[in-house]
Amino acid sequence: MPTIIPGVASDETVSVKFVQTIADVSAPKLTELNAVSAVQLECLLTENFAPDASADTTQIRRMCSKQTQERAGTVTRTIADLVGAYDPQDLAAPISKAYAALEPGATGFLVVRWGVHVDTAWTVGDLVDVFPVEIAFRAKMAPEQSSELKFKAKPLVTGTVTEDVALAA
Numbered sequence: 001m002p003t004i005i006p007g008v009a010s011d012e013t014v015s016v017k018f019v020q021t022i023a024d025v026s027a028p029k030l031t032e033l034n035a036v037s038a039v040q041l042e043c044l045l046t047e048n049f050a051p052d053a054s055a056d057t058t059q060i061r062r063m064c065s066k067q068t069q070e071r072a073g074t075v076t077r078t079i080a081d082l083v084g085a086y087d088p089q090d091l092a093a094p095i096s097k098a099y100a101a102l103e104p105g106a107t108g109f110l111v112v113r114w115g116v117h118v119d120t121a122w123t124v125g126d127l128v129d130v131f132p133v134e135i136a137f138r139a140k141m142a143p144e145q146s147s148e149l150k151f152k153a154k155p156l157v158t159g160t161v162t163e164d165v166a167l168a169a
Contacts, residue, residue, distance in 0.1 A: 008115045015118050016041040016049050018101050020108040025130045025160075027168040033111055033122055037101075041082070041110075042118050044098040046150055049112060050080035051131065051161075077161050079110065079131060081152040083141070088149055099138070102153035106135045110155060126167045132159035 018039045022028045032038070042049075056073035086099035110131040113122060133155040141150040 012118050013115050014042065014049055015113045015116065015122070016045070017111045017122075018098070018108055019111055022109050022111075022130065024168075025109070025132070025162045026165055028109075028111060028128065028130055028165065029168050030122060030124055033167070039097050039101040041084070041098050044084045044086075044095065045082055046085055046148070047080070047083040049082070049110075051112075051129075052078045052080070054078075077131070077157040079133070079155045079157060081154050083150055083152045085148045086151055088140070098153075099151050102135050102138055102155075104135055104137050107158070108133060122167065124167050124169045127164050128167060130162040130165065131155070131157055132161075134158050 017033055018041055019028075019033055019035065020037045021035070022032050053075055055075045057070045058073055060069040060071055062069075082098070082102060084098040084102075086096040087093045090096060091100055110133050112129045112131070113126050114129070116126065136154040136156050138151055138153040141152055143149060
């Protein structure tokens with residue numbers, strides 16, 4: 001009988017912060033992530049954080065082979081719209097922090113910690129992904145029955161994504 005190795009639960013184990021400044025994306029500092037201007041998003045977003053990537057490919061053909069080969073080309077990194085709750089009459093309210101931070105033209109970094117419960121404080125040594133972003137737009141969404149008022153913001157990946165880097169002191 002095969003041994004099934006359990007995975008890491010996905011519920012409540014992804015934390016996302018929007019940070020305006022990171023001096024070195026290969027070693028983001030905990031102080032940068034805890035800056036007053038940093039916004040912790042996971043409890044303000046109503047949809048899961050969803051990064052993606054795709055690669056252009058080129059076909060390589062040789063006369064001596066009837067099989068075509070592929071070669072990887074340019075990689076495109078994307079992030080699905082960030083959808084969050086907010087209070088349209090109180091933009092300074094705690095529920096509106098994501099709405100206020102993710103304004104069109106805002107630049108910064110989405111820093112994502114995977115596999116640690118969201119209630120666990122970020123600490124030196126945690127592995128994170130760092131996405132340099134610019135917010136392309138922010139739009140109010142149509143109200144849904146028995147729900148909350150929501151907005152969506154589109155982050156554009158504007159630089160090299162740094163994955164699995166440890167938080168520094």
